[in-house]
Amino acid sequence: MNYFSSDFRLGILGGGQLGKMLLTETRKFDIQTFVLDPSEEAPSRFGCNNFYKGSLMDFDTVYQFGKMVNLLTIEIENVNLDALDLLEEEGLPIFPSPKTLRLIQNKGKQKDLYVTNNIPTSKHLRFVGLDDLKNSLSKDELDFPFVWKSAQFGYDGNGVKICRSALDLIKLPDVECIAEELIPFKNELAVIVARNFSGEIKTYPVVEMEFHPEANQVEYVICPARINDSITQKAQEVALKVSETFNHVGLLAVEMFQTEDDEILVNEVAPRPHNSGHYSIEASYTSQFENHLRAILDLPLGSTDSKVAGIMVNLVGEEGFEGPVYYENIEQIMAINGVIPHIYGKKETRPFRKMGHVTIVNRDMVVARRIAEEVKNSIRVISIQ
Template sequence: MERLVTSNLKMGIIAGGQLGKMLIQEASKWNIITYVLDKDEDCPAGKIASHFVKGSNLDFNDVYQFGKQVDILTFEIENVNIEALNKLKSEGVRILPDPDILALIQDKGLQKDFYRNNHIPTSPFRLVQSEQDILKSIDNGDFSFPFVQKLRKGGYDGKGVAVINSASDLNKLLPGPSVIEEKVEIDKEIAAIVARNNKGEIKCYPIVEMLFDPQANLVDKLICPSSITVEQSEKAKNIASEIIELLNMEGLLAVEFFIDSKGEVIVNEVAPRTHNSGHHTIESIVTSQFEQHLRAILNLPLGSTKLKLPSVMINILGEEGHHGNVLYEGLTESMAIDGVKIHLYGKKITQPYRKMGHITVLSPSLECALKKAEKVKQLIKVKSWTKN
């Protein structure tokens, strides 16, 4: 993309959440002109983009008209109107990652078929059309408890997922076409972020380990480097690199894995964009995931993924029982701790478990970083307050 050096490159980002905001912060270093499409005028990315366009990522006309304004189009969310992207692509707009890849990943059923067809290790599954199909399959003995139901489309951050451990959980079944997976006995959850440019250059980041909040079903702590074996780490990196190569994808791909009770590395799902499991890279890796995504979609040389310091990332979530204008507690005390880097997303309204920011704690020792992160976690609270 030689136009990068002309300072006239227009990049569009569909959706204006925190991922879009952090992508724009990197793009501004290269003087890229940024456009953001979002329904919310107060979205995190909207205030720092060169141009904000109000509209829906699901509306054909909104996405199509937005795409006509830019030279290159990317996204920070999978749930985008594919028909509009395909029309833009047919008219010569560069869309990266490609709409065909996005369409496959939007549908968890197609995603699982892709793994099976390409011999990528994943949990056994079957596809169903409705709750009634699930109940019939149980009656017929086609599959048994426990199992996990995932809606084929629209789920994220634990939404659209039901864990069915026994017949008493059948009231949790979700309506709609779904993937039914055997429930994996999980020992650890890990993630790999891998990038690929048009030249076919591929670079994978160090594997991270994820600990989840059981109530919010969101990442509670993200640890880099992970505690898995060298063999498991290399296997995860190789699988992630194989997937992005098979997809012939340009951009950044986050691959989430389970390590089961037998130590096997199993793909859970992927996201074709920057990801919560890569926020620590801003400070702890030579090249952040946001800069790497830009390098990949602009077909520039990929940056180093070398670890600078061990890190622990924690999400800043809205407190239970609080909904409204944002009040942060504990920021000053947390900033007094060496190695603490705070990122606030600028969301105007808090609600329980909403992602309001993240904190990365750096230390020469992972053990020390974990202790500091736990202290910060106790200090920082996101509450609400009432205007007078």
């Protein structure tokens, strides 16, 4: 197949920052792109050949969009799967496949799959709704504390709540959900697995999410993770086993916990470029976005090795600010060697909205970590009227 400067058309469902960074790679290879997103202000509105505004959950919109392209991929999981099923039936290659997406969209099914395939994960119970869960509590099948998760449409920590007592149940929505055992962990790790249609597989190094000691928020994604070789190997093996189970084409980001007693438990997966792989644009021989593209086009995968150490800091909207965005002190952090901001192109900030990220690269991880803290303490995403 000839993709380069040809008539081949790649469709991307979703036009957020992940789509935007993927488009950079399509431009590098001169591949024609079609993007569908509900917002006409979507970060991906530039850099594609054709941008369409429309709902990703609407059957007709997604189906009609699919009919215009030669291959379809996603940058967000919440898309109309019935439309994808029909398109696939009619012969359109779709990666990740609607079957994989259906398993991943539902956290209950995802967890069941891990259990069926002997993939280590925390214990869980599935419930059709809140009453069902309460029933289970009253019958002592379930005990506090546990982690409540909405089965569908969770994103970036939405749809997750730690429940320590009946008080925590009051505000929960009455939706299909799961309850997971609350497991104390030392580290949150992630491995991105790239797999092309022919079955070539490569894994990126294990990365570590470092949390703020008080706020319990991910502050830094650190590559490589500062863990010992045996944990590294175990995490890689588990990630490969998960990849095998999903039999995906494209990227699969596998999020894991390293427990207090050095077990690796799978938390959840995303079948696409992932926040935990943004560091790869600067630090890796091949960025996650380029490898996603190579994988779905069945091109040879690029090296997933790192040139240098990489740390990623998310730029999220500061609490108390809403409106036209202003990046305070961005010039100051740009004066530091190896500091590269990525601004996603969203005009308006609001508290905790992902507005961009900053990558810190350095030959020395200790120096990179120190600079990352300096970056985190300098830049603020605010609004000035």
